[in-house]
Amino acid sequence: MLYIVGGGAIGSLVAAGAQKHGVPYQQYPRNVKHCPSSAVWLNGEIVTLQPACSMPSVLQADDVVVLPLKVYQLSQALHFWLPYLVNQPTVVLLHNGMGGAEIANDILGPDYPLLLATTSHGALKKETENGSVIVEYTGKGETQMGALDVQAFGCSNKTSSILTSKLCSKLPSKLSSAISLLSAALPPTHYCDDIxxxxxxxxxxxxxxxxxxxxxxxxxxxxxxxxxxxxxxxxxxxxxxxxxxxxxxxxxxxxxxxxxxxxxxxxxxxxxxxxxxxxxxxxxxxxxxxxxxxxxxxxxxxxxxxxxxxxxxxxxxxxxxxxxxx
Structure with missing residues (x-):
């Protein structure tokens, strides 16, 4: 399951991609009323999003939590989600700027399965004339993901030294599954050795x-x-x-x-x-x-x-x- 924290443009685009491509997901915005109810795809297709959620339950180890938030929002969000992360699902930080990894390490611990990501997909969140909130997919790009510590995903030092940017059997299953899930929702997503x-x-x-x-x-x-x-x-x-x-x-x-x-x-x-x-x-x-x-x-x-x-x-x-x- 893909859990998307926040109702911003990129988070809503990920949710729309998951909806469009049949990837199980839930979206948890700070304010449900401000979360887009639909997305306009590049070809003009309208993708209707499932209703946003307000309170999560404890996640499983094979779940993936994506935080496409502002860096200054991360601390509060991670502290809120911490009780639901006891099974150590993969957490993906997807934001502009730097400093998020340091915040996450302080809260989750240095051995937590954490991925850092950057995307060039374009999205714009806006309100329509009838008052509904939508997200527009404004430009196709790609997402790069990588781990600062691949050993947190059960990868040995020997294996980590030969990881490539391709999805392959050399990637730990937990890491490979997380990348595959994100890539299925909003392709393409690539593993990056030097994130x-x-x-x-x-x-x-x-x-x-x-x-x-x-x-x-x-x-x-x-x-x-x-x-x-x-x-x-x-x-x-x-x-x-x-x-x-x-x-x-x-x-x-x-x-x-x-x-x-x-x-x-x-x-x-x-x-x-x-x-x-x-x-x-x-x-x-x-x-x-x-x-x-x-x-x-x-x-x-x-x-x-x-x-x-x-x-x-x-x-x-x-x-x-x-x-x-x-």
Whole structure:
């Protein structure tokens, strides 16, 4: 069984994929009323979701729990779900930004079967004219998943050293089952040997697209405009210096080219941070550019452009709070 925590765009897209492809699932949003009741697929097909749930029961060891939440929501969610995880079902963190693994390890313990995931599928949650909430599938992508500690899935050190990115008999059954379940719901899903580098690579894209689209109230495609050339390149430069200081081997030019490619491929989309700012919700700036700043600081690396963008987003968020209190 697939358990989806939250009623956001990506979580609802996973639920819709499970519904469409016959994968048993349950969705547990924070507010049932705000959870989409249907999804619009890429071909225009309408997928009706089963009613959302409010209270879970104890899960089984072969179940999979997906948390497509904001990083700042993880602690509260995991503490709520902790009593239902006594049989150690696989937990999958699926969010923008970084820092989620540290939170999960503190709450679940370092030996818990935990998977980290990143997806390039696009989804947009919105309210229709008649007041119903839907999710639109806005762009087909792929999901990469990996474990920081494959031994938590019953994998020996010898086996873990020869794991490949393909689903194969060398993967522990618990790990393989979790990936297969997610891939059946929203294909394709691949196992990634170096999930940390994949997450850092996604961080680079988010660090550019998210704050610039949010601050300037633009779609992703406008990141390609010449007025953002210097900012794009400066963010990529600070990212590359920081990531490589932690042992990665990113090429600044290639990082910038990938940012450009993603912005072009998702050109009509609005970033998640843009949507947060437009809807006056807290953003993930702390888990994206803020995370990069903190890691750079530990290595003595200056990050003036990331610091400026982070301050600008925080100032906008502070204005939301001011307006609410007035």
């Amino acid at each position: 940390q580098k994949a997450l850092w690579s996604k961080l680079a894209v988010n660090a550019v697209i998210n704050p610039l689209t949010a601050i300037n109230n633009i779609q992703n495609k406008h990141i390609l405009d010449s007025q953002f050339d210097k900012q794009r390149q400066a963010i990529c430069s600070e990212f590359t210096a920081t990531a490589n200081a932690y042992g990665f081997s990113f090429c600044e030019k290639q990082v910038h080219e990938r940012v450009m490619a993603v912005a072009k491929a998702t050109g009509e989309n609005y970033s998640s941070m843009h949507q947060d700012i437009v809807n006056k919700r807290p953003s993930e700036i702390g888990a994206i550019n803020g995370y990069l700043i903190e890691r750079a600081k530990q290595k003595g690396i200056a990050t003036p452009i990331n610091t400026l963008l982070t301050q600008q987003i925080k100032e906008i968020e502070a204005q939301f709070n001011t307006n609410i209190s007035m």
